[in-house]
Amino acid sequence: MVLPKRRSSYPTPPDPAGGPGDELVRSGRSRVVAVTGAASFLGSNLVGVLEEDPEIARIVAIDIRPPATAGRKTRYYEVDFTQPTAEARLSEILAAEKVSTLAHLGFLSAPTHAVALAHELESVGTRHVMVAARHARVRKIVCWSQTMLYGADPSNPNFLSESHPLRAPESEPFFADKIAAEREALRFAERVPGAVVTILRTAPLLGPTVSNVVTRYLAHRVVPTMMGFDPLVQFLHEVDGIAAFKLAIDRDVPGTFNVVADGVLPLSTVIKLAGRIATPIPHPIAETLTSVLWLAQLADAPATFLRYLRFLCVADGAKARERMGFVPAYTTREAVLDFTNAQRLRDVRLLQETTV
Amino acid sequence: MTAAVRAVAKRDAHEETTPMSVAPPTEAPATEPLPPSPPSEPPLSQANTVVAGRAVHEEIRQLEAELDRMIDEASRRDVSTLLGDDEDDAPRPRPSGPIVEPRRPAEPTSEPTVFETARELLTTDFYLRKWGRLAMRNRSEEVDDFGHDPTYEARVRPLLDFLYHTYFRVECTGIEHVPAAGRCLLVANHSGTVPLDGLMLRTAIRREQESARDLRWLSEDFIYHFPFVGSIVNRLGAVRACPENAERLLGKEALVAVFPEGVKGIGKLFRERYRLQRFGRGGFIRLCLRTSTPIVPVAIVGAEETHPLLFRIEHLVKAVGLPYVPVTPTFPLLGPLGLVPAPTKWRIAFGEPLDLRGYGPEAADDELLVSRLAERVRATIQGMLDRTLGERKSVFFG
Numbered sequence: 001m002v003l004p005k006r007r008s009s010y011p012t013p014p015d016p017a018g019g020p021g022d023e024l025v026r027s028g029r030s031r032v033v034a035v036t037g038a039a040s041f042l043g044s045n046l047v048g049v050l051e052e053d054p055e056i057a058r059i060v061a062i063d064i065r066p067p068a069t070a071g072r073k074t075r076y077y078e079v080d081f082t083q084p085t086a087e088a089r090l091s092e093i094l095a096a097e098k099v100s101t102l103a104h105l106g107f108l109s110a111p112t113h114a115v116a117l118a119h120e121l122e123s124v125g126t127r128h129v130m131v132a133a134r135h136a137r138v139r140k141i142v143c144w145s146q147t148m149l150y151g152a153d154p155s156n157p158n159f160l161s162e163s164h165p166l167r168a169p170e171s172e173p174f175f176a177d178k179i180a181a182e183r184e185a186l187r188f189a190e191r192v193p194g195a196v197v198t199i200l201r202t203a204p205l206l207g208p209t210v211s212n213v214v215t216r217y218l219a220h221r222v223v224p225t226m227m228g229f230d231p232l233v234q235f236l237h238e239v240d241g242i243a244a245f246k247l248a249i250d251r252d253v254p255g256t257f258n259v260v261a262d263g264v265l266p267l268s269t270v271i272k273l274a275g276r277i278a279t280p281i282p283h284p285i286a287e288t289l290t291s292v293l294w295l296a297q298l299a300d301a302p303a304t305f306l307r308y309l310r311f312l313c314v315a316d317g318a319k320a321r322e323r324m325g326f327v328p329a330y331t332t333r334e335a336v337l338d339f340t341n342a343q344r345l346r347d348v349r350l351l352q353e354t355t356v
Numbered sequence: 357m358t359a360a361v362r363a364v365a366k367r368d369a370h371e372e373t374t375p376m377s378v379a380p381p382t383e384a385p386a387t388e389p390l391p392p393s394p395p396s397e398p399p400l401s402q403a404n405t406v407v408a409g410r411a412v413h414e415e416i417r418q419l420e421a422e423l424d425r426m427i428d429e430a431s432r433r434d435v436s437t438l439l440g441d442d443e444d445d446a447p448r449p450r451p452s453g454p455i456v457e458p459r460r461p462a463e464p465t466s467e468p469t470v471f472e473t474a475r476e477l478l479t480t481d482f483y484l485r486k487w488g489r490l491a492m493r494n495r496s497e498e499v500d501d502f503g504h505d506p507t508y509e510a511r512v513r514p515l516l517d518f519l520y521h522t523y524f525r526v527e528c529t530g531i532e533h534v535p536a537a538g539r540c541l542l543v544a545n546h547s548g549t550v551p552l553d554g555l556m557l558r559t560a561i562r563r564e565q566e567s568a569r570d571l572r573w574l575s576e577d578f579i580y581h582f583p584f585v586g587s588i589v590n591r592l593g594a595v596r597a598c599p600e601n602a603e604r605l606l607g608k609e610a611l612v613a614v615f616p617e618g619v620k621g622i623g624k625l626f627r628e629r630y631r632l633q634r635f636g637r638g639g640f641i642r643l644c645l646r647t648s649t650p651i652v653p654v655a656i657v658g659a660e661e662t663h664p665l666l667f668r669i670e671h672l673v674k675a676v677g678l679p680y681v682p683v684t685p686t687f688p689l690l691g692p693l694g695l696v697p698a699p700t701k702w703r704i705a706f707g708e709p710l711d712l713r714g715y716g717p718e719a720a721d722d723e724l725l726v727s728r729l730a731e732r733v734r735a736t737i738q739g740m741l742d743r744t745l746g747e748r749k750s751v752f753f754g
Contacts, residue, residue: 154580157600158502221484228583230590232503266503266587272491277484283583311580312596333498 033249034060034099034138036129037106038067038076041210042144045242046103047074050249060097062090063106081106081125082117087132094136101140101249104129107181109205109212111174111301119177126181130188140196142248143185147201147258149178152231152311159316162201162256172304189254198248203260203315206335207238208342216300218274219343225267227280229310232264237330237338244326253324258315263331267309273333274340283310502572502601505591512592519552520559523699524658527754528564530706533652536567539606540709541644542613543733544654545632545741546621549663549682550695551575553656557613558593560704572605573613576622578679599643606647613654614640616730619679623668629660630741638730644712645720645729651710653733655740658702661751663687663695701754705740 033050037043038061048069050056059074061067066076077093079086094102106125112118126143133141150160151167166182168175182199189197204214214235217223236244236259244259271278281289287306293299320326330338345351476482496507520526534540547553554573561571574597580586595601597614605612615621616635624633644651668680686694710733712719719725748754 154586154596155577155598157598158596159600159604161600226583228585228587230587232499232590263498264501264503265499266495266505266591269492269495269497269499272495273497275484275491277487 030057031055031101032058032060032097032099034062034094034097034102035067036062036079036081036102036104038070039063039065040105040107041109041205041212041238042241042245043067043103043105044069045238046105046245049242049246053246055250058097060093060099062093081128082120086125087128090128090132091135094132094138099136099138101142102129102133102138103142103144103245103249104185105144105245107144107178108174109210110216111172111213111305113297115173118173122177123180123184126184130184134188134192139192139194140198140252141185141188142198142200142245143182144245145178145182145199145201145256147203147234147260147315148308148313149175149182149201150313150315151175152307152313154311156312156314158232158312159314160258161316162258162319169304169307172302174302175304196252196254198253199256200244200248200259200320201256201315202241202244203234203236203258205238205241206235206339208338210238213301213305215339215343218271218276218339219346221276221347222279223271223274223276224286224309225271225278225280226283226286226306226309229283230266230268231308231310231312232314233267233270233308233332234260234264234314235332235335236261237328237335240328240330240335243329244320244324247324247326251324255319255323257320257324257326258317259320259326259328260315260317261328261330261332261335262317263333264314265332265336270336273336274343499591501604502595503590504570504572504593508591509593516555516559517563520556520563523697524556524702525754526556526560526658526702526704528560528704528706530708531560531564533706533709534561534565534569534611535650535652535709536565536569537609539609539647539649540611540652541606541640541649542571542611542652542654542706543640543737544613544615544656545630545660545737546615546617547624547629547656547660547662548697549622549665549684549687550697551615551622552662552697553615553659554594554613555589555592556659556702557654557656557704561611569611571611571613574602574615576619578619581676582678599639602640602643603647606643606649616640616734623680623682624660624665625668626661626664626666630657630745632734632738632741635730635734638726641712641726641729641733642720645715645726646717648713648717651712651733653707653710653736653740655705655707655737655744656702657705657741657744657748658700658751661700662697664698698752700751701748703744703748703754705744707736707740710736 033056035043035047035050038047040063043061043063044067047059047061047067048071050059051069051071051073056073059070061070061074061076062079063076064078064080066078067074070076075097079090079093093099104126106129107122108118130141147160149166149168150156150164151169153167157164166179168179170176170179185197185199189195205212206214206218240261241259244257248257265273268278283306287303290299290301290303290306294302317326317328342351494508494511496505499505534542542557544553544557554575558571558573562568570593572593572595575589575594576597579589579594580596595605595612597618602612602614616639617633618636620633624631640651643649663682663684665682665684667683669683670680673679673681681688684694686696688694712729715725
């Protein structure tokens with residue numbers, strides 16, 4: 001996958017009082033960036049983008065599989081976050097490589113039945129990462145989060161700001177672990193003075209190559225919807241997602257940011273644009289059915305995800321635009337169309353699943 | 357069917373969903389009357405060229421007519437062998453499209469046989485393609501931030517116009533008080549068990565105001581808990597009522613309507629009609645002070661009699677999210693038919709704008725001032741209601 005080099009197209013944001021970030025950016029050539037979850041979609045693409053950046057001296061890729069995009073500058077370390085020794089090992093690696101920036105992307109992109117493993121990886125794993133980073137004196141952390149964590153609710157305002165509480169149902173481990181992980185990152189920011197912690201809450205990623213719970217939902221020919229409900233939805237094109245992480249690594253912008261595409265679309269329009277057939281199901285029936293199918297391992301997601309087919313969960317990207325200078329290249333509609341174009345080829349098996 | 361063919365078929369299906377982008381450019385030049393002199397001609401012998409040009413054009417037209425006739429004939433002969441679907445598409449001499457393609461009717465081999473047509477009809481792809489053509493027929497591909505869908509509204513507009521013009525016979529007074537541009541907040545009384553006042557207010561602004569502004573009204577939360585209602589009014593311009601949404605709309609210099617009585621307003625019993633309830637906690641005043649927005653008071657008369665509410669059943673329904681179940685002379689009795697509003701005569705009166713800019717944005721924290729201003733707006737609207745009611749002689753004939 002070819003990513004456009006978009007760095008030059010961003011306007012320079014107003015410098016926040018010439019903070020400690022400046023020297024980091026200027027001390028360029030010796031920068032070492034560590035990426036956890038380096039074999040994931042975001043991780044491997046980010047490694048690829050960082051490989052091409054002359055200002056990055058070395059990339060430390062951390063995962064249980066080597067990233068396919070690894071090049072000359074990348075050093076791969078196999079660390080399993082679910083092991084109790086992960087913390088010590090990670091701390092050693094970060095210290096030895098003199099890592100200055102850590103991008104924490106080691107999260108699952110879709111709900112899993114292996115709840116205990118997911119908890120170890122995401123919630124406890126993030127704690128390992130944060131403790132190790134504190135020991136190794138990593139000063140900057142960029143952490144992945146999602147706007148889904150705000151939770152879909154009829155009482156949500158149409159555009160959720162970053163200060164809105166995360167109200168996704170904590171009974172669902174997929175959300176609870178990620179909310180806990182975000183809390184860990186914030187605790188790191190509190191405990192380490194002068195640390196730069198950037199949390200990027202991305203809208204659901206959509207695009208030609210990414211695979212997650214949303215793309216699986218839209219990959220069905222017949223797509224279930226909730227009868228009588230048609231919420232506005234919002235996506236983020238995968239390229240914009242990668243660009244946002246690159247931008248957060250290049251610039252020092254502490255804080256939490258919604259990273260979203262411009263524009264919203266009703267879910268029914270998304271399904272129509274994707275060339276799918278929507279089948280409305282009354283939601284009480286759909287919830288029971290999905291619970292059963294999820295138990296039987298036949299559904300893509302548990303019943304808690306059905307709320308996102310009924311109610312609003314759309315975030316406001318104004319803060320990222322103003323403070324970070326992040327300008328998405330694709331609107332929600334363009335992201336849907338781009339996904340659709342690739343999905344058509346997958347439908348007729350002209351395009352095989354790419355393994356990145 | 358091979359993979360490549362299916363890919364092409366799918367692409368066709370997608371293109372069909374946006375037919376306007378393909379068809380007109382090829383057709384338009386042929387039907388338009390051509391200009392008398394082509395611009396490329398030198399102006400020396402103008403008269404000559406005009407005459408010659410006309411002759412040439414006459415000839416071209418004749419040839420075109422001849423050609424059209426031939427294509428028409430040919431396509432009609434083709435279509436008669438098909439199974440009669442796409443009838444309306446067929447006679448048009450369109451260069452694109454699958455019907456016109458076999459241009460040689462003399463060769464019987466190129467004609468699709470019944471067997472082939474049947475086979476096409478039996479594939480799922482055929483129906484998927486048909487579905488794809490119909491999918492976006494009443495939807496815009498893009499909606500605004502709050503989900504207003506202009507294409508959908510255009511389809512519903514005849515019904516709204518009927519309700520506005522024929523059914524409720526709405527009369528507007530003081531429409532000139534609504535500013536032609538810039539942010540503005542309309543504050544109105546709320547009524548009707550099935551609140552149609554937001555929709556009618558929007559229709560009134562669209563039809564009566566000279567710049568036909570796009571009014572967005574803020575609607576109660578509870579309709580978004582419910583299937584169908586929330587998504588439909590959302591497409592027609594309703595926005596969920598919350599301070600964040602209102603501030604965002606006013607920040608875009610929009611015209612916004614609020615009903616500060618909220619659920620208490622639509623739940624007024626028949627004997628309480630036209631008696632304004634408490635105006636929330638004055639949130640709309642705080643909003644206007646913060647954003648220095650002028651307020652236009654609006655009195656809607658007639659809407660409160662559309663569903664004369666006798667009782668509210670409040671105990672069992674909170675669990676499903678409804679604030680109450682209305683009991684009207686017709687509602688549970690006649691089933692869903694009982695929800696048809698009574699054809700009352702409506703009057704909408706717009707009052708003089710109230711400018712709050714003098715107080716400054718910091719006045720929003722002054723609780724006393726906020727409640728005083730809210731009371732003032734309430735009293736203004738109550739006065740307008742009383743005056744309009746005094747002029748009214750009959751509920752149904754105005």
